[in-house]
Amino acid sequence: MKRGTGGRSSFNGTVCTIFGSTGFIGRYLVNRLGKVGTQLILPYRGDHYDCMHLKPCGDLGQILFHPFDIRDEESIRRCIKYSNVVINLIGREYETKNFSFEDVHVEGARTLARICKESGVERLIHLSSLNANSNPKTIFLKEPSRFFTSKWDGELAVRQEFPDATIIRPSDVYGQEDRFLMLYQSKWRHHLLNGVPLYKKGEETEKQPVWVGDVAAGVIAAIKDSESIGRTYQFVGPRRYKLADLVDWFMRILRREADEAGYRRLDIDYCPLFKLKVTLTEKLSPAYPVGYLHWQALEREHMSDNVIKGLPMLEDLGINPIAIDTQVLWELAPFRYDLAYQEYYGEYDDPPPPPHITSLT
Secondary structure: OOEOOOOOOOEOOOEEEEEOOOOHHHHHHHHHHHHOOOEEEEEEOOOHHHHHHHHHHOOOOOEEEEEOOOOOHHHHHHHHOOOOEEEEOOOOOOOOOOOOHHHHHHHHHHHHHHHHHHOOOOEEEEEOOOOOOOOOOOOOOOOOOHHHHHHHHHHHHHHHHOOOOEEEEEOOEEOOOOOOHHHHHOHHHOEOOOEEEEHHHHOOOEEOOEEHHHHHHHHHHHHHOHHHOOOEEEEOOOOEEEHHHHHHHHHHHHOHHHOOOOOEEEEHHHOHHHHHHHHHHHHHOOOOOHHHOOHHHHHHHOOOOOOOOOOOEHHHHOOOOOOHHHOHHHHHHHHOOOOOOOOOOOOOOOOOOOOOEOOOO
16 A cells, blocks of 8 residues: 655555666666655576665665576566566577577566466566567678567567567667667777777668666656556657767767877778677677677667657657757766866867757658
C-alpha cells in the first residue's frame, strides 16, 4: 500500500524488479524510479559490491539486491516473487565464451517473459534495439548482424510468452560512460594517430541519438500509461544527423584539431591496417574487446537508424526528448585535448552544432 508524501523515503505502491540494472541505462532508471518512491529489487551476478553504487538511489529498505543467473529459473522466480512490474534491460553488444547473442537476447528474454507470466506480473517492459530486424542489410559482415537478428527474435519470444509486454526500441543512447560518445574519444578507435575510419567517411549513415535520461523517463512513463500495454515504442532523438557531421562536431568539442597530428575522417575501405586491428582486437581480447572495437559494433555503428512510421515514440508518452546539441558539450568536456590547460573565460567558443537532416531517408 502507498505510504508517505512522495520521494525516496516513500512507497508509491510499485515493486519493480530491474534485470540488467548495473548497466549503463540501468543506473539512470534506478535513480529515477527510486526518486518517486518505487521499491526496487535489483538482481545481479558476480560480486555484490559491483552494484552497491545503486544503494543511495532509495532510502533504507527501498533498494534490495538478489543474486541470480539467467539460466537458473528458480533464482529468477525469487527475484520477481513480490513484484508487479519487471523491466528487462539485459543485453550484450559482443559475444563471449559463456554467452552468445541468442543466449541473452532470445532464450534469456523468453525465460524472463515466461516466468513473469506464470508469476502473475502485471507489467513487463522489454528493451530491444531500434534496428532490430529479421534480415538487416550488411555493411561489413558477410551475414546479417547477429545482434540485430537476435534482438528481433527476442521481441518475438517475449510477445509469444507475454503478449501484454511493452517493447522499447532505443536508437544509439548517449550519456556519461556510454558506448557512443566514448567510442570516438577513445584512441583505440582512431587510426594513424587522429584519423577516424568510417564507412564512406560517414556520409551515408544517418543517426538519431537519444539521451539516456529521456530513455529512463520514457520507461517510467510507459509503466504509468495503461495504453502502453502490448505496444512497441521507438525511442529516438528529435533530430536526425549524418554520422560524418556528428563525428566532426565531437572532435571539435574535444579540440582534436589542436593536436599536432590533427583530426581527419578516413574511409575504412582504404584502411587495411585498421581492419586488421579490429580483427585482432576481437580475437585476442580475453574478456571484452579493447575499446569495444569489434566487427559487430562497427556494423551497428554504421547502420542508419530506421524509424518506422506508425509506431509510437517518446512524444506519445508525453516525453519531449532534448536535442543532442544541448547535452554533448557537457558530456565530452572532461575528455578535451590538453585538459590541464586552464583557459580564460571566453577564450574558446563552443563549436556550432552540426546541421540536421529535415526529412527521413
